Amino acid sequence: RKEVEQDPGPFNVPEGATVAFNCTYSNSASQSFFWYRQDCRKEPKLLMSVYSSGNEDGRFTAQLNRASQYISLLIRDSKLSDSATYLCVVNINNFNKFYFGSGTKLNVKP
Amino acid sequence: SAVISQKPSRDICQRGTSLTIQCQVDSQVTMMFWYRQQPGQSLTLIATANQGSEATYESGFVIDKFPISRPNLTFSTLTVSNMSPEDSSIYLCSVEAGEGVYGYTFGSGTRLTVV
Numbered sequence: 001r002k003e004v005e006q007d008p009g010p011f012n013v014p015e016g017a018t019v020a021f022n023c024t025y026s027n028s029a030s031q032s033f034f035w036y037r038q039d040c041r042k043e044p045k046l047l048m049s050v051y052s053s054g055n056e057d058g059r060f061t062a063q064l065n066r067a068s069q070y071i072s073l074l075i076r077d078s079k080l081s082d083s084a085t086y087l088c089v090v091n092i093n094n095f096n097k098f099y100f101g102s103g104t105k106l107n108v109k110p
Numbered sequence: 111s112a113v114i115s116q117k118p119s120r121d122i123c124q125r126g127t128s129l130t131i132q133c134q135v136d137s138q139v140t141m142m143f144w145y146r147q148q149p150g151q152s153l154t155l156i157a158t159a160n161q162g163s164e165a166t167y168e169s170g171f172v173i174d175k176f177p178i179s180r181p182n183l184t185f186s187t188l189t190v191s192n193m194s195p196e197d198s199s200i201y202l203c204s205v206e207a208g209e210g211v212y213g214y215t216f217g218s219g220t221r222l223t224v225v
Contacts, residue, residue, distance in 0.1 A: 034213050041221075043202055044153070046111075046213040087152060098143075098214070100152040 001026050004090050006101035014109055017078045021104045023088030024070045032091035033064055033071045037084045038103065044087055047073075078108045111207035112137050116217030123193055123224050130189045131220045133203035138183035143204040143214070144176070153202065159186045193224045 006023045013019050025033075033050035048055065050062040050071050061074040071090075075082055088101035113136045123129050133142065144156040156176055157167040165178040179187045190197050203217040 032212075043216040043219045046207060046211070046215060049212040098155060100154075102152045 002101075003027060003092065003099040004088055004101040006086075006088050006104045008102060008104060010105040010107050012107045012109060013078055015078055015080060017108075018074065018076045019078055019106065020072055020074045021086055021088075021106075022070050022072050023090075023101050023104075024068075025088075025090045025092075025099075026069070027090075027092045028066075028069060030069075030090045030092045033062075034089040035060075035062055035071075035073045036087040036089055036100075038087055039084050047086070075106075078106075080108050080110060082106060083108045111209050111211045111215050112139065112205050114203060114205060114215060114217035116203055116220060118220055119218060120221040121223070123222065125194050125224055127193055128189055128191045129193065129220075129222060130187050131201055131203075132187050133185070133217050135184045135205055137208060139205040139208070140183070141205070142180065142186045144178065144186075144188045145202045145204060145216075147200040147202065147219075149199070156188070156201075190222065193222075195224045198222055198224045 004025050035047040036044040037047045038044040048057050048062050050064045054063045059076045063072045085103040085105045087103045090099050115134045142159045145153040147153045155168050156171045157165045159165045159178045159180040161180045161183050175191055177189045201220045204214050207213045207215045
């Protein structure tokens, strides 16, 4: 079983839509959680860290559910520029150990 | 947050040769991480490079194949040795974002093609 699993998508949504991705992790000792965005042929860029209490940054909201071992990313009022692959990243019990999900591809259409 | 300059951005290499990738950070960092992203896949950690000590390699990666240098707190190199087409991949370095940002930032990546 993979440490981190994501629905690869693609999610095809119209501009202005609200879209949500989930990411599940298998190790209950996981400590830190992040969402990254990766554009085609580019490096991943940190979108937001995910805190236990949940956190919001503009149109983006991240939630952590430790009981069910998943994190979520909600994007409101989708823009064309949101089209990218969203990577879920989990740090498991060791500062150096980061596990990346395979990514969820989002296509926002006009 | 920390800014990483990674080079080369891409290269096409003959099998059996070696390529050294460099990452320069604009601030001092304790740890630098090297990742590989194979076509269509997510990132896999190769090793963690600490200044003044041997790099720590993940399962499936060995020092003879991927030697790493970390001469100071702002610089590291990863060498891909005795390359084969299976080494064709994107290689990325990463450090803590710093400056109050909780997370990690990546270099722009090196796209390696082995022919």
